[in-house]
Amino acid sequence: xxxxxxxxxxxxxxxxxxxxxxxxxxxxxxxxxxxxxxxxxxxxxxxxxxxxxxxxxxxxxxxxxxxxxxxxxxxxxxxxxxxxxxxxxxxxxxxxxxxxxxxxxxxxxxxxxxxxxxxxxxxxxxxxxxxxxxxxxxxxxxxxxxxxxxxxxxxxxxxxxxxxxxxxxxxxxxxxxxxxxxxxxxxxxxxxxxxxxxxxxxxxxxxxxxxxxxxxxxxxxxxxxxxxxxxxxxxxxxxxxxxxxxxxxxxxxxxxxxxxxxxxxxxxxxxxxxxxxxxxxxxxxxxxxxxxxxxxxxxxxxxxxxxxxxxxxxxxxxxxxxxxxxxxxxxxxxxxxxxxxxxxxxxxxxxxxxxxxxxxxxxxxxxxxxxxxxxxxxxxxxxxxxxxxxxxxxxxxxxxxxxxxxxxxxxxxxxxxxxxxxxxxxxxxxxxxxxxxxxxxxxxxxxxxxxxxxxxxxxxxxxxxxxxxxxxxxxxxxxxxxxxxxxxxxxxxxxxxxxxxxxxxxxxxxxxxxxxxxxxxxxxx
Numbered sequence: 001x002x003x004x005x006x007x008x009x010x011x012x013x014x015x016x017x018x019x020x021x022x023x024x025x026x027x028x029x030x031x032x033x034x035x036x037x038x039x040x041x042x043x044x045x046x047x048x049x050x051x052x053x054x055x056x057x058x059x060x061x062x063x064x065x066x067x068x069x070x071x072x073x074x075x076x077x078x079x080x081x082x083x084x085x086x087x088x089x090x091x092x093x094x095x096x097x098x099x100x101x102x103x104x105x106x107x108x109x110x111x112x113x114x115x116x117x118x119x120x121x122x123x124x125x126x127x128x129x130x131x132x133x134x135x136x137x138x139x140x141x142x143x144x145x146x147x148x149x150x151x152x153x154x155x156x157x158x159x160x161x162x163x164x165x166x167x168x169x170x171x172x173x174x175x176x177x178x179x180x181x182x183x184x185x186x187x188x189x190x191x192x193x194x195x196x197x198x199x200x201x202x203x204x205x206x207x208x209x210x211x212x213x214x215x216x217x218x219x220x221x222x223x224x225x226x227x228x229x230x231x232x233x234x235x236x237x238x239x240x241x242x243x244x245x246x247x248x249x250x251x252x253x254x255x256x257x258x259x260x261x262x263x264x265x266x267x268x269x270x271x272x273x274x275x276x277x278x279x280x281x282x283x284x285x286x287x288x289x290x291x292x293x294x295x296x297x298x299x300x301x302x303x304x305x306x307x308x309x310x311x312x313x314x315x316x317x318x319x320x321x322x323x324x325x326x327x328x329x330x331x332x333x334x335x336x337x338x339x340x341x342x343x344x345x346x347x348x349x350x351x352x353x354x355x356x357x358x359x360x361x362x363x364x365x366x367x368x369x370x371x372x373x374x375x376x377x378x379x380x381x382x383x384x385x386x387x388x389x390x391x392x393x394x395x396x397x398x399x400x401x402x403x404x405x406x407x408x409x410x411x412x413x414x415x416x417x418x419x420x421x422x423x424x425x426x427x428x429x430x431x432x433x434x435x436x437x438x439x440x441x442x443x444x445x446x447x448x449x450x451x452x453x454x455x456x457x458x459x460x461x462x463x464x465x466x467x468x469x470x471x472x473x474x475x476x477x478x479x480x481x482x483x484x485x486x487x488x489x490x491x492x493x494x495x496x497x498x499x500x501x502x503x504x505x506x507x508x509x510x511x512x513x514x515x516x517x518x519x520x521x522x523x524x525x
Contacts, residue, residue, distance in 0.1 A: 010027070019259060028287075045089070191204045244288065276448075308510055325410070328359070367473065424500040451495050
């Protein structure tokens with residue numbers, strides 16, 4: 001309902017007539033995340049007001065425009081920070097009149113995002129080669145060619161796929177969105193429709209003042225920027241595995257082409273998909289696509305899904321280092337709630353960290369001495385290195401800077417602690433893997449549960465850190481015997497085929513899936 005109301009309002013403001021799907025493609029990623037975050041923060045305020053006699057709150061004022069992101073990328077850098085969250089909490093508190101607000105002038109600006117590390121020499125060489133191909137691509141391409149953006153294929157694979165489809169390779173590089181200035185004179189509007197709850201009333205009041213600038217003040221510039229791109233005018237298909245989220249130039253271009261009949265194909269780009277009890281990213285990506293390419297899973301009632309296999313995967317490990325150590329791979333979440341899927345969020349991370357400590361505590365010292373704890377970055381202010389050092393001064397800690405691939409190949413055992421891409425990589429590499437997490441926070445859906453039950457039956461999956469540590473201890477001296485056992489191999493293979501299948505002819509399967517979409521599109525036009 002909110003998306004429908006916002007779509008109508010944006011059509012009026014920009015004097016256009018775009019469908020709800022158009023605006024879902026362009027604005028949906030921001031709107032979905034923003035709604036979930038506002039609900040999380042609004043509900044925490046509601047609970048505090050209901051349970052405590054609050055004396056008031058100090059809120060900082062001034063320079064509010066700095067909290068309006070320019071685009072989706074800037075929003076992603078703002079929402080984990082203290083300053084943006086203080087601003088949102090302050091706006092939410094205005095909807096709770098029983099809480100006195102004491103306003104103070106803000107004396108500092110929002111901290112800029114951390115700089116992106118410089119690419120390696122190998123990466124720079126690939127970028128130069130890709131830029132060269134991208135330069136000549138439009139000269140040999142047709143206006144109806146399929147367009148691929150951020151597919152997660154290797155460059156040579158993307159070139160091969162283009163050739164199999166009978167078109168010249170056209171490697172696309174992401175283009176930053178235009179910069180626009182916030183104008184409060186353009187933000188005094190309201191959404192149509194009636195708020196059915198206190199939360200919805202708060203959300204509707206916040207939306208006009210928080211929507212990114214390129215969707216409002218900079219929309220016309222953004223559309224002109226997309227129209228000037230040397231991309232196909234009438235693409236017979238559009239495929240991406242990542243650009244649908246933060247690349248606003250691609251999104252506005254793709255949304256326009258979808259309006260004209262071009263089919264949009266989305267490729268699964270990580271773990272948890274097809275497994276979680278609920279997942280907003282999965283729901284959004286399927287909703288905006290004409291075809292959704294999964295890593296192996298499907299649903300009988302979901303005709304959009306096509307199981308093509310894992311688009312990006314590492315080469316298998318053929319020899320196990322019997323004297324290697326173990327690597328414990330950990331997760332990190334923002335300190336402020338970002339509840340988008342069945343996963344730990346906000347302060348629940350402290351429960352997660354306690355589980356990891358209990359796992360290490362349950363290991364004998366001789367295994368602890370061979371254990372590397374791989375931390376996740378960014379830290380988001382949790383000071384995870386200090387927490388681990390305080391508890392285990394002698395434990396080997398990797399702060400996340402080392403190559404995970406090299407660490408895996410030097411280890412005899414990979415220990416995964418959350419439901420994401422992590423353990424799918426190790427399983428497809430055929431690295432001995434133990435998984436443990438608390439199902440209270442990482443619920444699985446009814447289709448995935450039988451597969452995890454099978455993993456549990458052979459010791460791969462555990463619901464408590466103590467159970468996982470006991471299995472590691474029992475198998476430590478001959479992990480190869482457990483991992484190469486016939487039953488373990490059969491269970492692992494079934495799980496991988498369902499959630500991280502690595503087909504021999506990946507490019508052929510992708511070509512067939514794209515051809516199917518193109519054929520269906522031609523039949524309906």
